[in-house]
Amino acid sequence: MSDKIETIKITVDGKELEAKPGAMLIEVTDQVGIHIPRFCYHKKLTVSANCRMCLVEVEKAPKPMPACATPVTEGMTVWTRSEKALTAQKDTMEFLLINHPLDCPICDQGGECELQDLSVAFGGSSSNYHEVKRVVVDKNIGELVSTELTRCIQCMRCVRFGEEIAGMRELGAMGRGDRVEIGTFVQKSLSSELSGNIIDICPVGALTAKPSRFTSRAWEMMQTAAVASHDCVGSNTHIHTFKKKLVRVIAGDNEAINECWISDRDRFSYQGIESKDRAEVPMIKKDGNWKRVSWEDALNAVAEKLKAAHPDNIGVLASPRATIEELYLLQKSMRAIGVNSLDHRLRQTDFNQQESMGLFPWLGMSLSDIEAQDAMLLVGSNVRKEQPMINHRIRNAVNNQAAKVFTVNPRHLEFNYPVELQFVSDPLEMVNTLAGVAAASFKISKATIPAGLKDLLNAVEVTAESKSLAKTLKDAENAVVFLGSIAVQHPGYSTLRALSSVIADNTGATLGYFAESANTVGAWLAGMVPHRTQAGGVVEEVGKSTAQMLDKGMNTFVLLDVEPSFDCDDAVLANETMKVADCVISISPYLSGSMLEQADIILPSAAYTETSGTFVNAEGVWQSFNAASQSYEEARPAWKILRVLGNVLGLDGFDYVSSSDVRDELKKACGGVSEVNNSFEVVGIYTTLDKLAVTNNVLQRIGEVAEFCGDALVRRAEALQKSAPQQDAIQLNSAEVTRMGLQVSLDENQLVDVKQGVETVSMPLILNDAIPDGCVLLASGTESSSLLGSAFGSVEITS
Amino acid sequence: MFVDNNSLESVTILTEHELHEIDGWLKRFPEDQRQSALLGALRAVMHEDHYLSYEKMDAVAEYLGIPKVAVYEVASFYSMYEMDEKAAGKNTIAVCTNISCMLNGSDKIVKHIESKLGIKHGETTPDGEFYFKIEEECLAACCGAPMMQLNHVYHEHLTLSKVDELLDTCLPKRSDDDVGESESAAVKSTDSIVDKKGGK
Numbered sequence: 001m002s003d004k005i006e007t008i009k010i011t012v013d014g015k016e017l018e019a020k021p022g023a024m025l026i027e028v029t030d031q032v033g034i035h036i037p038r039f040c041y042h043k044k045l046t047v048s049a050n051c052r053m054c055l056v057e058v059e060k061a062p063k064p065m066p067a068c069a070t071p072v073t074e075g076m077t078v079w080t081r082s083e084k085a086l087t088a089q090k091d092t093m094e095f096l097l098i099n100h101p102l103d104c105p106i107c108d109q110g111g112e113c114e115l116q117d118l119s120v121a122f123g124g125s126s127s128n129y130h131e132v133k134r135v136v137v138d139k140n141i142g143e144l145v146s147t148e149l150t151r152c153i154q155c156m157r158c159v160r161f162g163e164e165i166a167g168m169r170e171l172g173a174m175g176r177g178d179r180v181e182i183g184t185f186v187q188k189s190l191s192s193e194l195s196g197n198i199i200d201i202c203p204v205g206a207l208t209a210k211p212s213r214f215t216s217r218a219w220e221m222m223q224t225a226a227v228a229s230h231d232c233v234g235s236n237t238h239i240h241t242f243k244k245k246l247v248r249v250i251a252g253d254n255e256a257i258n259e260c261w262i263s264d265r266d267r268f269s270y271q272g273i274e275s276k277d278r279a280e281v282p283m284i285k286k287d288g289n290w291k292r293v294s295w296e297d298a299l300n301a302v303a304e305k306l307k308a309a310h311p312d313n314i315g316v317l318a319s320p321r322a323t324i325e326e327l328y329l330l331q332k333s334m335r336a337i338g339v340n341s342l343d344h345r346l347r348q349t350d351f352n353q354q355e356s357m358g359l360f361p362w363l364g365m366s367l368s369d370i371e372a373q374d375a376m377l378l379v380g381s382n383v384r385k386e387q388p389m390i391n392h393r394i395r396n397a398v399n400n401q402a403a404k405v406f407t408v409n410p411r412h413l414e415f416n417y418p419v420e421l422q423f424v425s426d427p428l429e430m431v432n433t434l435a436g437v438a439a440a441s442f443k444i445s446k447a448t449i450p451a452g453l454k455d456l457l458n459a460v461e462v463t464a465e466s467k468s469l470a471k472t473l474k475d476a477e478n479a480v481v482f483l484g485s486i487a488v489q490h491p492g493y494s495t496l497r498a499l500s501s502v503i504a505d506n507t508g509a510t511l512g513y514f515a516e517s518a519n520t521v522g523a524w525l526a527g528m529v530p531h532r533t534q535a536g537g538v539v540e541e542v543g544k545s546t547a548q549m550l551d552k553g554m555n556t557f558v559l560l561d562v563e564p565s566f567d568c569d570d571a572v573l574a575n576e577t578m579k580v581a582d583c584v585i586s587i588s589p590y591l592s593g594s595m596l597e598q599a600d601i602i603l604p605s606a607a608y609t610e611t612s613g614t615f616v617n618a619e620g621v622w623q624s625f626n627a628a629s630q631s632y633e634e635a636r637p638a639w640k641i642l643r644v645l646g647n648v649l650g651l652d653g654f655d656y657v658s659s660s661d662v663r664d665e666l667k668k669a670c671g672g673v674s675e676v677n678n679s680f681e682v683v684g685i686y687t688t689l690d691k692l693a694v695t696n697n698v699l700q701r702i703g704e705v706a707e708f709c710g711d712a713l714v715r716r717a718e719a720l721q722k723s724a725p726q727q728d729a730i731q732l733n734s735a736e737v738t739r740m741g742l743q744v745s746l747d748e749n750q751l752v753d754v755k756q757g758v759e760t761v762s763m764p765l766i767l768n769d770a771i772p773d774g775c776v777l778l779a780s781g782t783e784s785s786s787l788l789g790s791a792f793g794s795v796e797i798t799s
Numbered sequence: 800m801f802v803d804n805n806s807l808e809s810v811t812i813l814t815e816h817e818l819h820e821i822d823g824w825l826k827r828f829p830e831d832q833r834q835s836a837l838l839g840a841l842r843a844v845m846h847e848d849h850y851l852s853y854e855k856m857d858a859v860a861e862y863l864g865i866p867k868v869a870v871y872e873v874a875s876f877y878s879m880y881e882m883d884e885k886a887a888g889k890n891t892i893a894v895c896t897n898i899s900c901m902l903n904g905s906d907k908i909v910k911h912i913e914s915k916l917g918i919k920h921g922e923t924t925p926d927g928e929f930y931f932k933i934e935e936e937c938l939a940a941c942c943g944a945p946m947m948q949l950n951h952v953y954h955e956h957l958t959l960s961k962v963d964e965l966l967d968t969c970l971p972k973r974s975d976d977d978v979g980e981s982e983s984a985a986v987k988s989t990d991s992i993v994d995k996k997g998g999k
Binding site: 163168169170171172173174175176184185186 | 853866867868869871872875876877
């Protein structure tokens with residue numbers, strides 16, 4: 001292929017332009033800033049040419065042509081604002097407005113409406129149509145998107161979005177002719193994880209954001225660029241505020257990261273910021289009673305407690321959603337007083353071979369490179385819910401170049417693209433399944449099996465499916481093995497990781513990680529791990545990991561935006577450990593019931609959107625953002641709290657003026673590292689898992705984190721919680737239900753008693769035949785889960 | 800461990816006849832173009848049930864491997880499909896009331912059928928024998944106006960007696976009393992309603 005791309009010359013409005021042959025006229029004019037009005041055309045969607053707004057005059061064409069569906073040809077001459085073009089546009093506008101109501105004053109889209117704007121710019125001042133306008137009954141399509149379908153101009157952007165981007169057609173055009181309506185036909189809530197994007201692309205006010213409906217006008221709002229805080233992509237967003245109060249979040253444009261889409265979780269989680277249980281003032285618990293105190297008193301008390309405790313008995317747990325500035329300052333101050341037990345890997349349980357991790361869990365490539373992969377193996381990842389925008393990239397790889405996707409998961413998942421093969425096995429068996437693939441890969445590579453894996457690999461059966469997977473990875477030009485959050489939570493994570501690594505090595509595939517949260521990568525760089533300081537520096541003494549801290553019971557804990565009952569793997573253990581600790585210092589925006597019970601000092605921190613900071617995404621890209629709204633009551637940005645704490649503790653080097661000072665210091669230490677070597681030498685013995693004693697009612701728990709329960713913010717986002725009531729339920733297949741002799745009623749709200757360890761909770765039962773035999777899906781991060789044990793353990797259904 | 804390739808299989812509620820019909824249509828199109836058989840598939844369901852239930856539409860979607868909403872779109876687009884159970888008469892009468900037929904007296908035909916069957920346009924007789932479809936679009940048989948479709952078969956140059964005759968052939972054999980009644984209803988109007996000019 002020659003590097004030189006052939007171009008042709010066209011003339012638009014007297015200007016000579018260069019264009020790629022075959023490009024649509026509107027793409028060419030958009031690139032040079034010649035604006036042609038449009039409704040149905042969207043750069044990321046296929047051309048449908050049904051709104052006719054982009055009609056332009058083309059030389060030698062008898063009629064005006066739609067710019068979105070007219071390919072450019074050599075020597076083409078176009079006028080976008082000639083009399084013929086303008087008349088065509090004006091007449092189209094008149095038709096589009098025939099059935100459009102004049103309700104702009106009460107329409108949420110008013111002021112940012114493409115129809116309104118273009119009507120002013122290209123429309124006429126009166127209409128020839130004086131008859132009755134049609135009315136369309138609104139549909140309830142769920143908690144997130146509100147409909148006002150009388151306003152719809154049938155551009156079909158939302159329909160095409162469903163098919164082409166979301167990968168599931170939920171909306172359609174029902175009926176015919178002037179009676180066409182957009183809808184789901186049967187009453188149904190949208191279930192796509194990207195559904196909120198139809199709000200952004202709807203050119204009129206037919207689809208608007210339900211949670212922020214009727215709260216303010218577009219021209220009154222302030223816009224602040226931000227970075228989404230839930231997955232490892234770091235989608236760019238815009239936060240809109242009115243009188244310093246949050247109104248909504250919309251997608252920002254960043255072709256390299258999120259193109260122009262964001263997940264529903266990133267769009268609607270902001271509601272959690274205005275949760276009723278925000279921490280207002282610093283508080284200290286005295287004799288079991290909470291006392292409101294000044295910041296000075298609170299920070300002095302913290303310093304006193306930290307000085308009183310032996311550094312080896314202090315454990316520090318931080319959320320991987322905290323900004324890199326916060327994580328770095330926490331790490332810096334704690335290390336300075338001799339604390340080595342710091343961790344952000346709250347849900348991980350197997351820390352074996354943690355030394356062999358690279359500088360941070362790198363994606364292994366850039367986000368856009370995912371689209372160039374020919375074969376992918378996803379190990380332990382519900383990627384669609386975990387990392388919606390990465391799933392979107394994988395989908396593009398499948399659709400555009402027939403990439404073959406394989407998964408190794410504890411349950412069958414629904415994908416929005418064809419998956420070559422899903423290897424489904426219960427959580428314990430999952431290790432053997434992957435070991436089978438690894439054994440097959442060794443047969444291909446003829447490499448020597450490392451000693452630590454020999455026993456495991458020799459014992460497994462190599463199936464034809466494993467062989468075909470290994471061969472596909474080997475034969476693919478670009479192949480990758482991704483480790484997801486289910487793998488990280490898995491009790492045999494180190495083994496899964498070692499197996500993934502050898503599979504990658506043997507087949508020439510890349511090894512990549514889907515970092516769990518928005519700043520997991522940042523936490524590694526900031527040294528929020530027990531075995532490394534900032535920028536991967538060496539520690540003198542390796543501290544305790546999350547699991548060791550919770551198990552061995554430190555007597556003092558410092559928590560940064562962590563709710564142990566919800567954020568840690570084993571809630572029972574975490575609750576117990578916090579309860580018996582002498583002192584728990586919690587820096588958090590929220591006051592949950594369990595926090596009031598467990599903590600001794602509460603420092604209210606600013607929530608996401610109230611603080612400036614930086615997240616580092618899975619690719620290693622640093623993205624900083626400013627505060628968009630005011631801190632709640634007495635709450636302060638956590639980086640400021642930690643800076644002052646450094647001063648109170650009498651430490652050197654805590655004289656930062658702004659969060660960017662903190663970031664720059666760390667960035668300098670990191671020396672611009674953006675790529676990491678993910679491959680490592682597999683040595684040592686890997687965790688072996690004991691088989692569960694299978695009795696009649698014992699089932700293995702699959703405890704992946706529920707879509708909207710991953711962190712404190714999203715757990716408080718009302719609309720998202722309402723949209724997914726099935727999160728906090730126990731799911732198992734009908735064969736198990738019969739085997740256990742459970743009586744299942746048709747009532748959807750049937751409750752069963754679920755016992756894990758010593759605790760029992762009552763929760764709804766859902767039949768789901770995609771759950772393997774002997775297993776239940778009981779997601780982590782939910783209310784019920786906050787009373788139960790480890791995400792992967794045995795549970796009983798007692799009634 | 801179990802390995803599975805497709806989503807979990809479920810049992811379809813489509814009848815053997817419907818499946819046979821759909822498979823027949825599928826054979827005529829490329830293998831990766833299963834949605835092409837949709838019109839035929841819905842026709843087969845209409846033939847069996849005389850209307851498209853949600854369950855059957857969903858079953859068709861699943862069988863063809865296309866989104867449910869794509870089936871609803873097609874079913875709501877074409878007037879030959881009925882989605883209301885009430886429309887599920889054994890025989891469907893559709894009288895064209897577009898311009899040519901209207902000028903040739905289709906209104907009288909409609910009135911006649913309404914009084915003969917004792918139902919209004921858009922209703923089904925209580926015994927479920929006849930469904931009188933509302934306003935059919937032009938069926939491109941203007942040279943034979945007024946015309947109607949009876950169970951999708953074209954009948955042109957209609958007269959009231961011709962309509963009676965056609966409807967009677969659809970009725971199941973009844974006891975003598977019943978026949979007498981229906982005949983007496985039909986007797987009233989057997990004359991041609993318009994003066995034929997031209998015609999055949």
